[in-house]
Amino acid sequence: xxxxxxxxxxxxxxxxxxxxxxxxxxxxxxxxxxxxxxxxxxxxxxxxxxxxxxxxxxxxxxxxxxxxxxxxxxxxxxxxxxxxxxxxxxxxxxxxxxxxxxxxxxxxxxxxxxxxxxxxxxxxxxxxxxxxxxxxxxxxxxxxxxxxxxxxxxxxxxxxxxxxxxxxxxxxxxxxxxxxxxxxxxxxxxxxxxxxxxxxxxxxxxxxxxxxxxxxxxxxxxxxxxxxxxxxxxxxxxxxx
Numbered sequence: 001x002x003x004x005x006x007x008x009x010x011x012x013x014x015x016x017x018x019x020x021x022x023x024x025x026x027x028x029x030x031x032x033x034x035x036x037x038x039x040x041x042x043x044x045x046x047x048x049x050x051x052x053x054x055x056x057x058x059x060x061x062x063x064x065x066x067x068x069x070x071x072x073x074x075x076x077x078x079x080x081x082x083x084x085x086x087x088x089x090x091x092x093x094x095x096x097x098x099x100x101x102x103x104x105x106x107x108x109x110x111x112x113x114x115x116x117x118x119x120x121x122x123x124x125x126x127x128x129x130x131x132x133x134x135x136x137x138x139x140x141x142x143x144x145x146x147x148x149x150x151x152x153x154x155x156x157x158x159x160x161x162x163x164x165x166x167x168x169x170x171x172x173x174x175x176x177x178x179x180x181x182x183x184x185x186x187x188x189x190x191x192x193x194x195x196x197x198x199x200x201x202x203x204x205x206x207x208x209x210x211x212x213x214x215x216x217x218x219x220x221x222x223x224x225x226x227x228x229x230x231x232x233x234x235x236x237x238x239x240x241x
Contacts, residue, residue, distance in 0.1 A: 026115050027177050033120030036167040037174060044168055052076065053083060056179035059172050060226050063088070063149075063159060065095055065106065066191035070149070070159065072172060079224035086169070089153035090160040095190040096206045098132065101144040104157050107132045108190055108209075110216055110229040110236060112183045118173065125151030125163045126170045130186055135231040149186070185226045193217040212236050 045055045058075040068088040073080035093105035107130060117129040127150030133142050148158040151166035161169065176184060190206075191197050193214040201207055212235055219227040219238050227238035 027174060028116070028118050028120050029174075030120035033118075033126055033170065033174070036126060037171045040167045040171045041175075044171060048074065048083065051081065051083065053081065055172075056175040058179075058181045059176045059184045061149075061169075061184065061186040062220075063186065063188040064191055065091065065108070065189070070161070070165075070169070072169060074172075080226070081224075083172075084168075086161060086165045088159055089162050089165075090155040092155045092157055095201075095204070097142070097209065098137075098144055098147065098157065099140070099142045103144075106155070106157055106159055106188075107137075107144075107147050108188045108213065109134060109136055110213075111186045111188065113173070113186060114183045115177045118170070118177075119148070119150075120170075122148070122150055123152075124148070124154070124158075124160070126166050127151065127158075128170070128173060130188075136234070136236055139231055139234045185229075187216060187220070187226065189213055189217060 041055065048055055053074045053076055060073040060075070060080050062071040062073070063069070064071075068091070070086045070088055072083045072086070074083045091106040093103065096105065097109060098105035098107040111130045111132065111134055113128050113131065117131060119127045119129065127148040130147045130149065132144060132147040144157070149161065149166070149169070150158055151161055151163040153160050153162055173184060190210060190213075193210065198207065198210060198214065201210065204210075216227055216229060216236060216238050225241060228241040230237050230239065
């Protein structure tokens, strides 16, 4: 029995090591991304430490079109804390979701990014694919592809950052994946979803859609952890994650 336990433990350790190695190997990398991460990591680690946050912890991203802001939240214990707010350099279109290929709209809604969505060879320095169209978009027949957050400060339907900012965001995402985060959520809103803002836009054709987005916005503000998002009857529904 003693030998069996030793053998079983040995097999378990080998399998665990193999799984971790495969997981890390699945994270795309290039000389460009490696240079960016190496250069950026010390600065980020120092900034994180001043807020009691850890490099490699799970991340969550919120984007607000009207104010052109991208927030990075870092998990600490069981909740997420705001680490940094970045100015979005450029996005195309106006308030409202992307509905069809070629409309030049940047998407709004609830998306998630897996390791394979990272693009360290991007024509726009570094990037990650938002995963548009998601289940909601497909349920509504929306079309389009390759909607990104990327560098180079130019946009045709994407959210463009300066190269310095995308370096930091990319490094945080890469580190979180290395430490085992399977995916991170990116929730995109037209503006901060307070009632006063929605009231101001009550005659907009997207008001009903935005009221649905507000439910997810308020869930996070209440619980400080992003909800699990599902789609039923062409609407977003929110559950504990």
